[in-house]
Amino acid sequence: MKTKINFNIAVIGLGYVGLPLAIEFGKFFNIVGIDIDKKLINNLKNNIDKNNFIKKNDFKKSKYIKFSHNYNDISNCNIYIITLPTPVNEKNKPDLTIIKKSLKKISFLLKKNDFIIFESTVFPGATEEEFIPLIEKFSKLKNNLDFSVGYSPERINPGDKKHTLTKITKIISSNNNFCLKVMKSIYGKIISKKLYVAPSIKVAESAKVIENTQRDINVAFINELSVIFNKLNINTYEVLKAANTKWNFLDFQPGLVGGHCIGVDPYYLSYKSLKTGYKPNMILSGRKINDDFPIYISKTILNILKKNYKNLQTCRILILGYTFKENCNDFRNTQVRKILNYFIKKNLNVHFSDPYLKRSIIDVKYKKYFREYINLDLLKYNFIILAVGHNQFKKINLRNLYKNRVEIFDIKNFFNKKYISYSL
Numbered sequence: 060m061k062t063k064i065n066f067n068i069a070v071i072g073l074g075y076v077g078l079p080l081a082i083e084f085g086k087f088f089n090i091v092g093i094d095i096d097k098k099l100i101n102n103l104k105n106n107i108d109k110n111n112f113i114k115k116n117d118f119k120k121s122k123y124i125k126f127s128h129n130y131n132d133i134s135n136c137n138i139y140i141i142t143l144p145t146p147v148n149e150k151n152k153p154d155l156t157i158i159k160k161s162l163k164k165i166s167f168l169l170k171k172n173d174f175i176i177f178e179s180t181v182f183p184g185a186t187e188e189e190f191i192p193l194i195e196k197f198s199k200l201k202n203n204l205d206f207s208v209g210y211s212p213e214r215i216n217p218g219d220k221k222h223t224l225t226k227i228t229k230i231i232s233s234n235n236n237f238c239l240k241v242m243k244s245i246y247g248k249i250i251s252k253k254l255y256v257a258p259s260i261k262v263a264e265s266a267k268v269i270e271n272t273q274r275d276i277n278v279a280f281i282n283e284l285s286v287i288f289n290k291l292n293i294n295t296y297e298v299l300k301a302a303n304t305k306w307n308f309l310d311f312q313p314g315l316v317g318g319h320c321i322g323v324d325p326y327y328l329s330y331k332s333l334k335t336g337y338k339p340n341m342i343l344s345g346r347k348i349n350d351d352f353p354i355y356i357s358k359t360i361l362n363i364l365k366k367n368y369k370n371l372q373t374c375r376i377l378i379l380g381y382t383f384k385e386n387c388n389d390f391r392n393t394q395v396r397k398i399l400n401y402f403i404k405k406n407l408n409v410h411f412s413d414p415y416l417k418r419s420i421i422d423v424k425y426k427k428y429f430r431e432y433i434n435l436d437l438l439k440y441n442f443i444i445l446a447v448g449h450n451q452f453k454k455i456n457l458r459n460l461y462k463n464r465v466e467i468f469d470i471k472n473f474f475n476k477k478y479i480s481y482s483l
């Protein structure tokens with residue numbers, strides 16, 4: 060293989076992971092960002108990030124970047140970085156179709172001495188068992204001889220302004236040293252923290268998937284505690300606050316686990332575990348607890364409403380916050396939807412609102428329940444469910460709501476307790 064190369068990088072999939080990465084690389088290297096979403100590409104060409112994480116100035120600083128929806132525009136690249144979605148199907152089994160389809164296209168463009176680096180979250184073994192054979196088949200080239208493969212999981216946390224891409228330790232891995240050297244050169248240029256070289260691709264894949272699985276299990280444990288303490292009539296947050304005074308108590312809070320990562324990645328690990336014949340009981344029961352938690356919350360609220368209202372129809376309910384997490388516009392797999400659906404099915408008078416969402420992107424089915432946050436009169440409601448702790452909600456005049464007998468169920472322990480009627 061060549062020892063001195065010019066890096067021409069392609070980043071495939073310009074979503075939450077791919078776009079920030081492409082923008083950073085574009086400050087130093089020739090780069091083409093590819094996405095099949097034409098509207099997204101047009102916006103990016105006009106320096107618009109629909110997620111609003113990348114500001115106009117960042118686009119300007121990324122001098123060497125080009126955007127395209129056409130794979131032919133990456134035929135001159137020699138490094139292909141995959142940041143494509145890795146969802147689960149309706150049976151919660153890993154669905155690698157998006158990556159596989161893209162790899163087929165890339166394989167036809169692949170040249171001798173090129174590199175493919177995966178950043179998507181996968182199960183241990185996916186890169187070597189699923190992806191490399193497919194690339195070899197369609198490119199007719201041999202891994203480690205004609206081309207190289209690396210894996211470097213992304214750890215960013217959208218909405219988190221502290222732990223941004225360039226400030227967090229990045230794991231890199233490959234089964235060939237030259238590829239590792241290239242990965243060190245490119246990632247080393249944009250990451251201010253040290254790079255961590257994992258001993259193998261499988262170790263790096265496993266590390267990523269357990270980071271999110273650990274989080275899922277920890278939240279599941281706290282969610283289970285909140286069910287127990289609710290039955291005992293003890294405030295969970297007060298218990299956690301007291302327990303957190305111990306130096307080694309882990310600080311997790313109850314909550315809704317949705318989105319594209321924490322609620323999905325444990326299924327990737329359990330899929331692989333089940334393949335070996337071992338049923339990962341703790342991982343799967345954690346998933347079940349977290350998946351059932353929105354219904355538990357809905358039932359708890361319904362019981363409160365039944366006690367407080369003779370005619371449930373007279374209670375105007377507002378769900379405040381709909382995205383899967385705070386300070387972020389991503390509402391894929393949001394668990395708040397389960398709460399909304401529960402109240403809709405019960406034929407209750409329910410609306411939902413979120414400062415990060417506009418009517419135009421709300422599913423037709425839910426439009427009539429949606430209210431734009433900007434026009435919202437909170438005093439019109441009798442019962443507010445705080446489902447997501449967006450910073451914007453800090454400006455709400457709680458005292459006024461309290462004075463006007465608007466009751467609040469605070470799932471997130473977000474508001475001043477003085478004005479809150481119910482929490483977990």
Ligand SMILES: NC(=O)c1ccc[n+]([C@@H]2O[C@H](COP(=O)([O-])OP(=O)(O)OC[C@H]3O[C@@H](n4cnc5c(N)ncnc54)[C@H](O)[C@@H]3O)[C@@H](O)[C@H]2O)c1
Nearest residue numbers: 072073074075076094095096142143144145161179180213
């Ligand atoms: N979102 C996160 O917080 C996060 C954090 C760490 C890791 N990850 C992992 O990173 C990966 C990507 O996640 P994401 O959240 O950025 O996904 P995303 O859905 O935000 O972005 C994926 C992009 O890929 C595009 N795309 C789909 N098919 C394509 C194709 N064939 N060719 C080109 N583009 C295509 C989509 O249009 C979309 O813009 C996943 O494996 C995820 O688990 C995500």
